[in-house]
Structures are given as structure tokens and as C-alpha cells.
Amino acid sequence: MTLMKYTRPGSNAMSKQFSDIMDEFFNDAVNSRRNSFVPSIDISETEEDFQITAELPGMEKDDIAVNLENSRLSISGERSFEKEETGKKFHRVESKYGSFERSFQLPDNVDEDSISATYDNGLLNISIQKSEQEVTKKIEIS
Known part of the structure; x- marks a missing residue:
């Protein structure tokens, strides 16, 4: 299969070149x-x-870590791009790869001991049970 760039009929050759230059500039800036x-x-x-x-x-599953520290739940890992296939030439790769970390502050009304995680078909599911009572503390002003 040969990929060919679409050219608009009747377009000016000079404006097309300028448009291509601008597209490459902005696409590269956004992609970086x-x-x-x-x-x-x-x-x-x-x-x-x-x-x-x-x-x-x-x-x-082994590429993903779920951690809890100071009521902050963190999900981290790395998605790597492996080019093991020989004889294959990539024309475009839009999938994102690299390491990541997402963190969330848990509310006061959760039972931190009840956190469970499962991973199936590309979905990480984390369940956090609520506690019976919110952890609140009244502070006396002296």
C-alpha cells in the first residue's frame, strides 16, 4: 500500500508549500x-x-505500581514501544509511550486498609471502601 498526500485541486503550489511548513512546525511543537x-x-x-x-x-500488570503514602494514592508505570518486528516500516505512530505517574489525595472518609486493585484487558480497577465514620478531630484553641 502506498500512502499519498491529498492535494486540493486548484491550489497554489507556493501556498501549499507554506502550508506544509506551518503544519510541520505546529505539529512538531504540539507533539513534543x-x-x-x-x-x-x-x-x-x-x-x-x-x-x-x-x-x-x-x-x-508487572509494569504498573499502585502506592499509598500520607493518604495520597499514586499510580505509576511505563509503557514501552518495542520494535521487534523485522521487515516492518512504520509510517505513523500515534500511540503514546513513556513513563507516567498520576496521584490523588484520598478523602478523610476512606478505609485505607481496604484498597484493592485488579488489572484486566488494559483496565486497572481500584476499589477503596468508605469508612464508617469520617476521621475528624476537634482542636481546642488556647
């Missing part, structure tokens, strides 16, 4: 900023728990 992998995250809540779902396509 977006050249890292940032997974999409969905957070939902029921009466019993909080649910966090992270989209991590093409990753293995």
Missing part, C-alpha cells in the same frame, strides 16, 4: 509537548466505596 503517555482516569463513587479506573492499554 504531548510525547509522553498519560493514561485516562475515571473516578466514581457509590454509597459504599470509591472506584478508580485507569486505561492502560498494551501494558502488563
Whole structure:
């Protein structure tokens, strides 16, 4: 299959070249900023728990870490691009690769000991049970 660039009929050759130059400039500038992998995250809540779902396509379970420190839940990992196929020439790669870390401050009404995580078909699902009572502390003013 041969890829050919579409040319608009009746377009001026000079303006086409300028347009191509501008497209390359702005596309390269945007892509350099977006050249890292940032997974999409969905957070939902029921009466019993909080649910966090992270989209991590093409990753293995061993490439993902979920940590809790000072009521901050962190999801980190690395999605690597492996060119193992010989004889294949890439014309365009739009998939994002690289290391990432997403962190979320947990609310006071969660049971930190109840956090569980599962990974299936590229989706990381984290469940955090709510605690019976919120952790609040009244501070006397002296």
C-alpha cells in the first residue's frame, strides 16, 4: 500500500508549500509537548466505596505500581514501544509511550486498609471502601 498526500485541486503550489511548513512546525511543537503517555482516569463513587479506573492499554500488570503514602494514592508505570518486528516500516505512530505517574489525595472518609486493585484487558480497577465514620478531630484553641 502506498500512502499519498491529498492535494486540493486548484491550489497554489507556493501556498501549499507554506502550508506544509506551518503544519510541520505546529505539529512538531504540539507533539513534543504531548510525547509522553498519560493514561485516562475515571473516578466514581457509590454509597459504599470509591472506584478508580485507569486505561492502560498494551501494558502488563508487572509494569504498573499502585502506592499509598500520607493518604495520597499514586499510580505509576511505563509503557514501552518495542520494535521487534523485522521487515516492518512504520509510517505513523500515534500511540503514546513513556513513563507516567498520576496521584490523588484520598478523602478523610476512606478505609485505607481496604484498597484493592485488579488489572484486566488494559483496565486497572481500584476499589477503596468508605469508612464508617469520617476521621475528624476537634482542636481546642488556647
